[in-house]
Amino acid sequence: MGQHLIDSLSAVTLAVIDFEYTTPAGAPAEPFEVAVVALRAEDGALRVGREFQALMQPPPHAALTVFDTGQTGITPQMIADAPPAAEVLAKLDRRFTAGPYLLIAHHAPAEAKILAAYRDACPNLARLPMLDTVRLARGLYPDLPRHSLDTLMRHLHIPSPPDRHRALADVRVTAQIFIRMVTDAQWLNLDHVRAIGGYTPPAPAPEQPTLFG
Template structure:
């Protein structure tokens, strides 16, 4: 392909597409009720899918699954009532990340995932240190002129079939991965996106745990 996929830093990176479904109780941040992830590597001129992960997550008592959440995701209070706790589910995902390897998380509207991960960082410290790529600004740059950059719009633009269980975490991960692959293919022919650093400049989001802490005015 082009310069981007020939960049050694790009080739050395495992891209982990991630998605959460969540419930957002009044007065609290979003609480995850499902997570899914899929590892992608670009090797020998082609994409290779690696390990995948999916788990329901039992929300705290103050964050019940509401009828609105059920209408969107299909998940019911009964389904999550016996699910693993956030510590169990996110801890299991966290152990998938090997020390010393280079990762980037990929998400559609990555601020949502970044906030959930940061708020759950005690359960997933390795995951919480990984920076993100957001498919929304990347798509805006590479596919200008769409009326919006929601996932459904990008699926239609790239002729990617809507999954039957859209708004479940793993279904959304699979189609987001397809969108990301299409976007990388478009970027590969763009001389302004010749390496991973250029991609990150356009679509990167620093993990909140990696941001510098601003000390108070009178801190000693």
């Protein structure tokens, strides 16, 4: 892990984000769980920081399916009294006011699309620049047949958590994978990382002149 890269990463707070969502026919995906894990570059290494996790109740047209429950273990009863996504994301968004921040997601377009759909509730989150760990992994491990979380966990010998497919478990795994990729790669600085795995969200970018200056 090069010192220039660590110095570059120390200029931002990295936040790994993941949604569990249902995909109703003919309608956009609707989230029913979200989790975030913070990463900071400190003392020459990436360290895991605070975590956020919350269940959300999707709208009636996007109720949980048998597949959703089978994959995540989340039942309709578990989210019956949960607040709607707009309320949860507004609460989460209030944590993203100081900056600069950089979101990390595995297959970032999916998370970015949900954030864009709820941008009125989470304007800070919806506009943040993102890194896609799928794109980073394709560049770093080109010989792998796929670059899913499960494939990368096996390749990097990261144990699969018992609650795999819950949002918090998945962001913890994604954070471990990102840390390993930073260790394995010969990336020069944050600009180099962004050139390989950067993803621009659909919402307008925020004013963050110090982020990649």
